[in-house]
Amino acid sequence: MRDSAWAAAFPGFLLPRGVAEILLKDEKSAILGRDNREAMTAIEIKNLVKSFGAVKAVDDVSFRVEAGSVTGFLGPNGAGKTTTLRSLLGLVTPDSGEALVNGRPYTSLSEPLTEVGAVLEATSFHPGRTARNHLRIMCTAAGLPAERVDDALGQVGLADAANKRVGGFSLGMRQRLALASALLGRPKVYILDEPANGLDPAGIEWLRGFLRHLAYDEGAAVLVSSHVLSEVEQTVDNVVIIARGRLVRQGSLSELTSNGGEAVRVRSAKAADLAPALEAAGAQVELVDDGTLRVRGLDAEAIGQVALDRRVVLTEVTQERSDLQKVFLDLTEGR
């Protein structure tokens, strides 16, 4: 049911899924898959299940991320985000289900850094190694040209710290270095686990812009996890929310936040007089307390007009936005 709602919201998603299934049935799917990489879904998780002992870390999660979009992967602590992303990257072997990048398991990619850039939580570096050496080693192992190292360091603003030992880096600098390592291969798919951790407000702002740049200017598919909705709400197009290993909700950000409709808070000494007039003008009015009304169905200007006609003095008119963090909490706790 959830699935069909998703499909109805994004009818365009039906086509690639059909294409992918035909391709997968074909014996030559590996070759076709490569040639048709543009047409493949960038990230696809299908019925993923993973337990650690008695803990079901991920329980039947499915979603997909298309090129040119940013998807926020949200859930409270311990929801299973990291486990899902690590399964996607071949670091954790799922009990069942599939996690595919460009239509294939990560472990079967022959040049993974050129297809996928990943930043993982708890990615660490040898404290005695310099930032440049760390990236150089990755370039060597991946067969990438060594010039990429300085390009990537420049992109994340670490050019000046290139020859410093990572042991002396701040958390935010480490996070930037991790991001630099994801950029080395100039991939078109990014998988980022809480990349904003440890960044200062300016750093978070920079990261937002950078992710948008990757998705909209370079056409990359970006999957970014967070346990704070407000951290990603300005960046993401789509959200996937999980809690306790289970998928709670997925859809576009606007779809998620528009439920309930917009309300306007109105305060006035004569609130009781104003209410019937607003109702007559077509609004649904809720009396919050003596002097406060919550009005739906009329915008602030129309409400002001009604008040003017009735010669009622308003002491406050506030647009009530649906509090995203509250929506998120309701969704993850209410299960």
Next chain:
Amino acid sequence: MIKLVKAELQKLFTTRLWWILLLVMLLLVGVFLAIFIAVAGIENNGASFPGRDTPEWAQMVWASGVQMGWIMVMVLGVVMMTSEYRYQTITGTLLTTPRRAQVVAGKLITGLVVGALFALALLVFQAIVVIPTVLISGGELDLSASHIPQISVGILVSMALYALFGIGLGALVRNQVAGIVIAVVWTYIVEPILSGIPVLQVVGKWLPGGAASALMNIDIDTGLGRPDLLPAWGGALILVAYGLLFAAVASATTVRRDIT
């Protein structure tokens, strides 16, 4: 695979551990050599230590440093593997090369290379000290009587393999401190006891250290009688078998594990 070996060598040479271990190895070997030079030719209760001009002395000193070499390269191998877990760099390594068997193979080959490089450093150091000493003492460097070529081959092969053993051990225990302690206790205490005390040599000759001694054909009376060793070819076979065993352990413990 060449890319991976190059990357592993970069990992090693961009951190400080390798030269610390190399320095410690040469320092300790230097101490041994000094002792051997000092006690040469001294008589004690009728038994006399060979003189500096004899091939027996040359053989004895030439083989004296290898045990230190084993300890250092095995520790180096342990650290090559365990530091990936200790600092979580294993994540980046496996993201770059998701086929884990290749990562393990790259590390094992690098271990062999680095073990052999350490052995070369040891041999050069011994040559610099021992050859002038023999010549100054009026002796002649008799290569065949002193077994120096065969001992050298044994040092090279056994040290290369001990580095590989360290990688296998590191993959098995993953904890860096535990791995280092096991490696040192094994090479410094357990093996010397089992291959040094005659009644225990039935066991000792089958261990890597005993097999390596057989390969080097060390035939020295340590005062406890001549050692009970396998033939040289048997020692070589046993060593290679241990190499394969540790390689299998390293890949079996790495290929399936969840990296969380």
